[in-house]
Amino acid sequence: MKKLFIGIDFSKEKLDATIILACGMNEIGSREYGCFPNNTTGYRKLCNWVKTNAWNTIAEEWLFCGEDTGSCSIGLSKWLYGKGYDIWIENAYAIKHSSGIQRVKNDKADSAIIAEYAWRQQDKVVPFEPLNESLAQLREIFLYRHKLVGQRVAMELRKEDKSQSNKSKAISFINRKSKHLIAEINKTIAECDKAIDSIIEADEELKENYAIITSIKGVARQNATCMLVYTNNFKKFGYDPRKIACYYGVAPFGKQSGTSVNTPAHTSHFANKLIKSLLGQAAHIAKIYNPEIRDYYQRLISKGKKPQVALNNVKNKLIRIIVALVRKKVPYDQNTYKYYEEREVIERKKNEKLIYC
Template sequence: MSGETFVGIDVSKARLDVAILPSGEIFAVDNTASGLAELLIRLSEAQPHLVVLESTGGLEQAAVLALYEAGWPATVLNPRRVRHFSRALGQHAKTDRIDAMVLARFAQTMQPEAQVPSNAFQWSLEAILTRRRQVVELLNMERNRLNSSQDAYVQQDLREVIHYLEGRREQLDQALRDAIQRNPKFQATYDVLTSTPGVGPVMAWTLLAQLPELGQLSRQKIANLVGVAPLNRDSGTVRGHRSIWGGRASVRQVLYMSAVSGVRWNPTLKAVYQHLIGNGKPTKVALVACMRKLLVYLNAMVRDQAPWQVQSVA
């Protein structure tokens, strides 16, 4: 353990600040192709046990992909986790170099699991899916404005914008379908996922793009990763309400919609939901349980590359 090397990388648009422990070395490279090549050369000398970066809205993607392709284990952290860790250390000053060292200390102390490597195809799929989500959000905003507008000219303008955005959404849907069809491995997994009642194209696209760990982790780990595993809130003799928290919010949001559909059309999830409601569980608790059940089923199906079969509720 003492001989292992941990690396923290603070990402900005122009630069990558890198800290290495236990040596304490700190350096910076440009966030460009040539800078990434220099980073990989420096890391080949350090032989890192784990590289940790912070999610920065996509600026980290090129670095993460380069690390994966070079074979270095890496993970991208939620900024909230890093912020809490920094406060626990009593580190209140903030610079890029300090942030890189905090990330390296997080890696050394907490040793989070390395993420399953993504590839260039997966990054592209996620980018298209993200753009689709943005277009859908714009559509909802314009529809709400149409519902509240009283002016005929504004209403017509809104209808034209809505028509345009609906066309853009259809084109993005087709781009996602075409991308999946060009990749036999992803197409096979897509077919497995969509064989499940309640799992439509958007759910399958989201899992393929944003949950590459699906089928490779245990049921508990995949539930924790997405954020649908209930967390205890106990202290002494007090037993608090179990709740879900953290995880990949974008995956969890789509999983929720699939669970809502599933409790109507999927016989297994419908039986689970009715059983929980019959035992007095609140609707929200029952739906979260169905989300977790559905995710666990899909995890096993992708692992075995086996289509949906009616599952035992027990």
């Protein structure tokens, strides 16, 4: 049972921290507040400050908590993890919508809200664990490549727009430089692809799962890399396809309340839009070139499903197939596809029986 809760509000330059001492659901003593620089020196000062205000508690009874703010929070998270402290990095939206009505908005108040959240929701703690070195490198290169692709698209669109306008020396200059920049971006993207391949090749576990994922026609390098990175090589969601589908934003949810609210199930906008768009591209390719997926898509259309609904079902189907194959450590082929599809039908019928019992 944790007794000391340290809420940390991360920013680029500093860390605002609030300490709450509690016994069960009862707060004990006064709250303490401190502000520290967001660097290694600040991390040490933060820990020394917590020790000074620990009220005779031991380190095993402490819980650090903060919002997931990317580069601002990763430094302290890794440092505390390396020192053996428990730290919980939670979604900022979850903290905000569990804090009740708030009239004050500043860094000190935010750190207190985070400490209260850790105290009240301690039964839901998910301890922070950093990605291993291979996945961390893979993530950085994958995101860098994605940025380069966006810059290339912007450059190509600008070049095309300028080419359609009146010819002039300025337009010729822009077109010439744009061609040069696009060529350089293409070269860098190719280097990123080689780096991604070399990282995967050097890690046996990543290499095995990558080969399984890409054995499915329609799922190639970018989708496979994306899934490995964002699922922590499938360990983050415990090989649960429904949880992965929720994170991707392709799991449908309905709304029902009383007699007036009865919304049909549809996908939520709470999703990682980057990986959702990549999965959409894979689904488009799979429904054309993958015979089994194509048949599945056509069956849905013949039953009256709208094309976008059927395509979303294809996305879910791809996730379920990938997770099943990775869990069983077997590559994709027609026989394994039919086997897992039959298993899925059997499981669904079992669940339906349980519901109606």
